[in-house]
Amino acid sequence: MKAALLLLAGVCAAATAADVGTGSRVYATYCVGCHGATGESLMPATPNFRRGEGLMKPDAMLLGALRHGGRAMPAFAGILRDQEILDVIAYLRTLQR
Numbered sequence: 001m002k003a004a005l006l007l008l009a010g011v012c013a014a015a016t017a018a019d020v021g022t023g024s025r026v027y028a029t030y031c032v033g034c035h036g037a038t039g040e041s042l043m044p045a046t047p048n049f050r051r052g053e054g055l056m057k058p059d060a061m062l063l064g065a066l067r068h069g070g071r072a073m074p075a076f077a078g079i080l081r082d083q084e085i086l087d088v089i090a091y092l093r094t095l096q097r
Contacts, residue, residue: 016083023091026084030076039095045071052096055089062089 027035036042039049047054055062066085069075076085 016086018086018090020087020091020094022084023087023089026080026088027091030080031088034073039092043072049092049095050097055092055096059086059089 028037034041034043034046035049041048041053049055057065063082063085066073066080066088067075067077067082080088
């Protein structure tokens with residue numbers, strides 16, 4: 001029974017693993033206008049992802065922030081699926097120097 005649960009947990013985790021390639025495409029479509037092509041902010045008070053600004057939080061917290069928006073950032077709930085947001089988060093983590 002334990003082995004079956006572990007196998008099921010592994011399959012579920014693999015099915016929801018973040019895809020950096022998809023994250024890059026979603027970022028280019030929705031985020032690049034404010035956050036820049038390389039993650040270096042273009043607008044005041046926008047985090048510079050190249051320096052890791054705003055990324056020192058668990059994925060679940062970042063997911064919520066992108067879902068609900070804040071300050072000048074729009075909410076992406078209803079625009080992006082949670083998996084797409086997690087893909088963007090994974091992509092953002094690759095931009096850090």
